[in-house]
Amino acid sequence: MSLEFCRRHTPELLIVFFGLIFLVAVSGTVGGEAGSFLAAALDVALFVVLAMLVYLAEDRHRAFRWAAGIWLLVLIGGLAAATAGFGLLSILPPEALDAEQFDPETVDLALAAEMALLLLGVLVAGLASLIGLSRKFRVWLARYLPFDPDSFLHTVALVVILAMILIPPVPLLVTGGPPFLSPQFLDLLLASGDLLADTVTLNAYTLFWTIVGSFFIAGACVRRTPRETLERLGLVRPTGKEVLLAIAAAFALVAVFHIIDPVLAALVGYLGLPVTDTEAVNLLFAGSLTLPGIIVASIAAGFGEEVSIRGLLQPRFGILLPALLFASLHAFQYSWDGLISVFLAGVVFAYIRRYSNTTTSAITHTVYDLVLFALLMAGISF
Template sequence: MNDYTEIIFLIASFSLLILLAYLVNKVDYTVQVKGTNSWNSVSHVIQALYACMFLLVILIALLTPTKNMYTIALIFVSILGLSFLIPIVRKGLAKVIPINPHSHVHTFALLTSILIPTTLFQSLIVPTSLSEVQQENITLVSTLSSIWAQNILCAVFAVIGVGYLTRRNWQQTRERLGLSRLTFKQLLGALAVAVVFVILQWGLTIVFTQLGLSEDQEVLKVNEALMAPLFNSAIGIISIGLAAALGEELVFRGALQPYFGIILTSILFALTHSNYGLSIGTAVVLVLGLGMGYFRKRYSTTYTMVIHASYNILVGTLDYFFS
């Protein structure tokens, strides 16, 4: 996939998700505020599209010649996605996490969240090899364009997804996403937490290594090859921090956590960082996600945005000087 094709694919896929998020919020608005069901059919069409997609994924997984644990996992998560279309399943889930089983928005959020493991397991059935990555023309411009495009689109998706332009004005949207001004003391606290997280990551890596759970070298080399342009420049390191803080935090800690809870949100967060294989790095990201989930609940999403940006920049800087 060349640079332009990747950017076009990102814009097209996220634009579709943003449009669907707008539509399901419009449905809930007409039901909850206007008291009419005039938009219900729109939500049913969207749910039917998800059902078709999950059924197609199951069929492809069953027919694929490559069979491994990820094939089974792909079939399982697709069946899970289909189950979220059943009201009684959502009612049962509502006893565990604070969702409204009758909300079209919450149903859409559940269905869309399944896209994360679905995409992951699809890519791991036939994982990207180091030789394939080395054949690609990976430049700083293309990598920067990709990371910023993805995270800006994620931010827009989060904003529209919680009801901006339909059910909420901008102030209400900010409050829903947990965006608030930090005091100087909170800013210093977030920076200190980022330093602790860097030390924690280092300690966990040592512990896992001592337990014989070392990183998959193929996965490690693929990640290094893909991220090399970013980690070899100041603008790249800063972008890794700022872009992720914008997009990932607004989606996970801002939009999802209040209803999905810290644990489920952190699992989804960890899976998004496992594009090229599950490894001890996935476990480390899960622990860090749980930590940021705690600080989101105690303070705000703005607080975790500072933690996330500072952590990524610190890790990138240390990698640049000591690798």
């Protein structure tokens, strides 16, 4: 199969394929393990469809720009809606969540103001991400980053990155706590049984779709051969020296952050900002605290996040923006001290990727998470 044939037909086929997966997963017509497998592709499907529309806009007809633009707004709107939903869930009292009908007379004005501020913050963050559509802004940014300010693909990617940096931290900024650590959310998970559910298969499914999605977004069978895509993502067979260095770096990071994290917590607390509730975090990860669970969770996070962030984004958007995105993706489960820690770890992974490859940074990330999970499983909190 020639690259030219792939370029002509792959984008449309992938749009149909991932579009069908999205519709089937949302409709819930497929249950059991097959349903869980398809549901794990939901987030990835949105980004793959967007990338394929952008490729068609650049290679076929400019009319696809409209479709890509509309889909971009849908994606940002979906992210904003999900963020607002989790944020509202974290601040609404249990009786309001259980009530069958809304009673205006029971509305607390302070709560209503907080809800309005949350919705306004999400809206402002979503609109702010659209600054990436400004060519003047892109030209300024291109002075420091290796992307093309006139590329439609890079423009859309920049807007998505900005949206994913700006929107998720809004609930933490407004409510003072990450949504996933709120009593309402944890009680909901506990009542549904998801809090203690085995996450091995879910993490494995998520890793599979993240890797597949990253390959196609990077242009596999569209603009690049599979081998060229591997090179673009920085995925190579590591040398023995690189593996040893990755493992050593992971253990060094554990030791360093054992010192840094308490300092960050003390500093954040001193500034009057919320500090991560470690007991709630431990409870949130309870479903992964088995030997298979921590292994699969570590591999899923290590390779999934490194391929999609450091492998896919870093070559075009440098170290800072992907590291901010990496931290922002954890804003639902950590407070400000945790986000700073994740950001710093992301910077370290980024430099490993820059001076070696994505495979090495993924091994470092995997071993780092594995050690932390193992310590958590052993009852040692870091």
